[in-house]
Amino acid sequence: MSQLTFKFPFKTTYYEKDFYVSSNNFTAYKLVESCPDWPDKRINIFGPKGCGKTHLANILGKKIDSLFIRASELNDLVLENLKEKKCLIIDDYQNNIEEKLMYSTLNQINQTDSYIVINSIKPIKKIEVKLNDLKSRFDSFIQLGIDLPTDDLLRVILTKSFSDKQIKVNIKLLDYILKNIDRTYENVFKFIKDIDTASLSAGKSININLIKKVLKK
Helix, strand or coil: CCCCCCCCCCCCCCCHHHCCCCCCCHHHHHHHHCCCCCCCCEEEEECCCCCCHHHHHHHHHCCCCEEEEEHHHCCHHHHHHHCCCCEEEEEEECCCCCHHHHHHHHHHHHHHCCEEEEEECCCHHHCCCCCHHHHHHHHCCEEEECCCCCHHHHHHHHHHHHHHCCCCCCHHHHHHHHHHCCCCHHHHHHHHHHHHHHHHHHCCCCCHHHHHHHHCC
16 A cells, blocks of 8 residues: 655755754854843844854744744835844845845944844955945944854754654764765755655665665755
């Protein structure tokens, strides 16, 4: 009798218990954990795509009354709603906000003595802007960098996740996954979900062919 499997769209969820703290993100995590006792209320967390910036921002959003938006969503209406919040979190900033709007946002943050966290791929002080006053504001932010997860951390994540799902994977298969997987947290967790689904659908334990098939998706 074949086993029915149901395919649901992958949706990333962000819980503090699922955030793996290591040398690549320790400083940024400790800052978020210590909120609101920060040395400054203007923070820029930067690092490559998939390093955990959005996860950290979502953890922060549960610790302080925040407005969480993607940079592309910032507009005058958002600024109106911001008046009722203690913190503005702007995710995925890539100089994709009109400069005068961004400057007005930072002015409002200063006037209300609120917190602001901007997530970006590179430090915002290194992002080229034409408005000198905006550059000056960016230069005043505390900068915290995050790197992609190390091999050791990815191995821990994979081993624990497989164990939680009662999936047996030997060391050779783990090594193959580590050498070939896209090295971001989101892709690692998506791979674990997809390989579990594929294994159940095929009615087989995980093997090299199944791993190769899932990695090619």
